[in-house]
Amino acid sequence: MGRRQQKTQAKGSIIRVTGPVVEADGMAQAVMHELVAVGSERLVGEVIRLDGEIATIQVYENTSGLKLNEEVFGTGNPLSVELGPGLVGNVFDGIQRPLETLRERMGPFIQHGQRVVPISRDKKWFFTPASKVGGVVGSGDVLGTVQETGLIEHRILVPIGITGKIVNLAGEGEYTVTETIATLRVNGSEVEVQMLQRWPVRQPRPFKRRLPTYAPLITGQRVIDTFFPIAKGGSAAIPGGFGTGKTITQQQLAKWSNANLIVYVGCGERGNEMVDVLTSFPQLIDPSSGKPLMQRTILIANTSNMPVSAREASIYTGITIAEYYRDMGYDVALMADSTSRWAEALREVSGRLEEMPAEEGFPSYLPSRLAEFYERTGVVETLGSGNRAGSICAIGAVSPPGGDFSEPVTQHTKRFTRVFWALDPELADARHYPAINWMQSYSGYIGNVSAWWTKEVTKEWDSYRIQAMRILQLEDDLKNIVKLVGPEALPDRQRLVLETARIIRTAFLQQNALDPVDTYSVPLKQFKMLKIIVDFHKLGERIVSRGAPLFKVTQLPVLTDIMRMKTAVPNDKLDQLDEIDRRMHQYFENLEATMR
């Protein structure tokens, strides 16, 4: 294919350089979004505008030293990612250059003009065929499998757009990604299929149809799972000013959520955070499989000091890889930290193109780009036979300037995502983590996931979370009065609300990511904890309404155990919670008995 196109490929020369944007003349043959090689160092670029003979190119590497009249070559291909075994456990930059390999080649600093293929051509993988010679297969059918890591069975699929009869299929054995593993007869000609495939990043991969979301993505984070859940295939925004906890929350989700595969995109953020993931994930053990978490994680790291245009590409690189694993039938969770940096990259390039700015200098197509990105999430029935379902859920951090949510990126993201975890600087300053504000946040998936909770955990999930939420709501209403007159002036019933709300906040909502036990709570633990607290309130209310003084309720001896249960009760010893629950009921019964 490649050779035939070469004749007509564009070859032009540079007529303008301004930062990451280059214009080249003589590019009539170029096509929109074509990948081009720029200048004598063959820097990677992408055509982003065509006007007569002139192509405008965004260059994904530092353009220092680039001169007029240097050549620009078309490649005939759009900006694409390589797909195949060898992605999981690896770290790539925004245009999928493998950072470990770059470091081996050129040391600790990234120089420009380096070409390295994303997926190793030398490594051999043990392939097990899953089809038969003579069978007719179509796009998305499984030709065979490779155990990519201890956690991921990589399914080698018939490439999209191909249907034919298998005339040759590799037997069990070791193959590199470029060796042919199958030959298909397609319309009379033979097509060779390798494990290595490519897909243009800006084009969503096709599927059969969308399916409704139903299962929650269990994250082990109580405020999320219990109050503002996200569904597999869902989308969430996590906006917050600096230091409010976006990254820690995303890392917690990457660590503990029950997705099959995590794609973590560090988009314009810190280098040290990437090393943190790289050093901690191989040590952390996935609770369900007992294998290191790195075995289900792919990292895209385009830190803030790396070229800004590659930052723009990183989001697409990430979601395309996510789609590829979705198509194998996996539940994928993608974290993008931070989508604001991606939007700023758009803005910077747009500015260089002298486009008419819309709100706050962002280009007018910002909302449509955001929409396109979040459109790529969802639960789908994949191509191929066997009714495979796969999903992508995307969690985008948003970094609003000055922490002000009225700015364009937060506002538009809100339109295209269904969960909103609003981070609150006041909570963060008070070291209430996760600083997710329970009055401003919402989830549009509660209806979807409640069936799952009812079936898998308890019928009472809805009722208890609503009661707890009501107590928090009441506290919020009372707050202003308390500010004016102090809590002492309130009647006991209302002071009990304040007391229970305080318990919900500190014993349930606050969750320390650094504590070995508290870092993750299984759904049943979350429910039992919540039930204890809400029952405390109900029992307390009853006894107070019968005239018992409030201090009798607040001096409940098991209260210290309730306050400590999040850290003291491990996920596999939940009967300790039943014991607390029993002691609490006992106390109230005794109390009531003394009052009769």
Added chain:
Amino acid sequence: MAGTGLEYKGVSQIYGPIMVIENVRDVGFDELVEVKVQSGETRLGRVTEVTRKAVTIQVFEGTSGLSLSKTRTRFLGKPLEVPVSMEMLGRVMNSFGEPIDGHPRFFSEDRRDINGFPMNPTAREYPRDFIQTGISAIDGLASLVRGQKLPVFSGPGLSHNALAAQIVRQAKIRNESEEFYVVFIAMGLEHDDAAFFRNSFEETGAIKNVAMFLNLADDPPVERIITPRAGLTLAEYLAFEHDAHVLVLLTDMTNYCEALREVSSSMEEVPSRKGYPGYMYSDLASIYERAGRITGKKGSITQMPILTMPNDDITHPIPDLTGYITEGQIVLSRSLETQNIYPPITITTSLSRLMKDGIGKGRTREDHADVASQLYAAYAQYNAVKSLATIIGEEGLVSRDKEYLRFGERLERAFVNQGRDENRSIEQTLSIAWDTLAQLPDEELTRIHPQYIQQYLPKIASEVK
């Protein structure tokens, strides 16, 4: 890129720090340019855009005195480079790394591109080792870790200069056998302040381990954009080629950002918030992300950028974008300053994000994390009690709350507050922390492991005796 060496006479346009030359060939983007003024003076600039018609040049020292017809320009075929040398320690340099302290030139061991290259994230090593500044509020509650970038958010007129000077004099690593240097980068500094810093380093002898890069308030703003890069280029050389631990102080980043805004607007770029350029985040990141450690290398670069928040507003783009890049912040408060508390470090909003991995047994002391967490929690409680007291009056408080009031006041007066020459070891800092915690009823110390309470809490310790 090889320089053409050709000299061009005359330019077609001059505005702000920018000049435009037509009909030049073979010029590279970002290339260094030498500009000869008719008076004979030579200035430097860089190419910011090349088109078929013309080349746009930003002149670092400004364009005043330049004429359209007499200006001569030479393209040097390489980006701006500065000398690096061990001999720059103990010396004062300008933004181009040239000595300005009146002493003889030093031997330059190499010349380096001031922009450096981005560190490959996979080559980084996670920061874990404590740096002692001798300041209790920092060491105890927002510890600085080697390879971290931890800014100081100050306000106009607050005592950040004194704090910066004190940190330069006192900062040290716990392992004395490794080299520790300071690169001090001043941007837009007043002459008086520059003299204050120089004297303070010279008097105490600290200067021999300090390399100072000075850009003064009356130096051209464009030059301010290269000062931090020149200093960091030396820091990288010292850290990664001479195995030294380098602490880089940058003051005042507000002046830097203002220069960035000025240059951007003179280039007629579309402004973002408050007129600052849309790329200010990336630009600041290209400075701050040069902090770090590299696997397999002994040295490290730690940064403390200092900035003054306009109107004490933490949401202003300068502190805001800085906070989005750095790993925590130390915030100075006007209210503490007016209460004569030095350094006026606010406990609630100050945070070191890397502290958790840089303290504890073998790094500082085993009780450090618990003590810090308890101080934070108790201080938050103190603030809550204080605002309650404003409603119902101090008399109305229960005794436990009164103890919190005493605790909080003591924390500010005895722990945060310290002398401008008082250099406290981490052990001293922790011991003052324990004295302060002793103000509280024992059962309030829920965040500290009982064993440490036994061992360190003053009254218990003395009872045991």
